[in-house]
């Protein structure tokens with residue numbers, strides 16, 4: 001695959017950095033660091049799935065004369081976004097004699113990026129880190145914008161810091177071996193970007209997503225670039241989520257509650273939860289008279305055609321939970337203000353807004369329908385399975 005490398009700048013003044021999108025970048029990653037490898041110390045964080053990539057990084061740094069290039073491997077999965085993993089990582093950094101001038105390199109998906117970024121933010125009151133995202137979700141969303149964090153109890157990302165990386169290196173080749181399920185989960189975040197601010201991009205996705213997910217890497221590069229460019233503009237305008245950045249949470253209050261309800265046991269990937277959450281947000285908007293049922297159906301049709309789940313009833317094994325319990329989990333969300341839920345709701349295709357004081361009875365209705373009490377839950381689940389596993 002030969003693709004031109006795209007360079008997008010996240011313009012945050014003294015914290016500005018570049019995002020590199022292209023193929024074969026892992027072998028050239030040292031060219032994209034904002035400082036020399038020679039004489040500097042690097043601490044590489046990966047998981048069992050990204051070890052081979054991390055080894056390339058370590059060997060390159062050693063060959064380039066880094067004073068130190070050490071590596072730690074965490075267990076893949078959301079459970080690693082915990083205090084225990086952070087403590088292990090921080091203790092390892094101290095044992096390795098981390099210094100203020102050291103740099104952490106996160107090689108992996110959102111979990112590795114988030115925990116590495118968090119440790120980079122707090123060790124020695126903050127050191128540099130580089131993101132080398134290896135999943136689609138991390139390339140289009142979590143590696144860009146400086147959100148780092150850990151899960152705590154029932155709340156995703158409850159503890160964290162805004163700490164921008166010094167570079168993001170998104171190598172499309174890393175996506176080639178991703179299981180389709182992982183690729184789709186990342187695709188949901190691309191759809192999110194379109195739904196919250198770019199209706200023509202959603203139309204483009206309706207036309208190109210199938211080819212893109214079947215290996216059209218030119219289309220994939222274009223979609224990643226469009227999503228990162230949109231996120232860059234949002235983050236530049238509101239780095240610490242005092243306003244417009246909240247729109248990036250479209251579908252996320254529902255999604256985080258559903259992920260928590262699964263106990264992070266792997267039956268629901270973050271992007272799958274976001275797909276269901278976006279449909280719930282559209283459904284709620286329709287019931288509140290904020291957008292049309294046609295918009296909702298269009299979104300459902302597209303996500304479902306791609307093979308993403310669109311109803312809570314499609315989670316397998318099913319969630320044994322009531323709408324009221326899901327609502328209670330939603331109230332643990334970070335976006336609760338003065339005890340009241342703040343949701344991101346679509347007002348049209350490509351337009352979303354922050355909504356306070358949403359009628360909770362309507363939220364319950366939306367959850368009830370998605371849980372499938374009035375449907376034959378089995379049929380919905382099987383319908384998803386057949387689309388999902390045939391792709």
Ligand code: GLY
Nearest residue numbers: 141145147245248
């Ligand atoms: N993933 C949402 C954000 O970066 O704000």
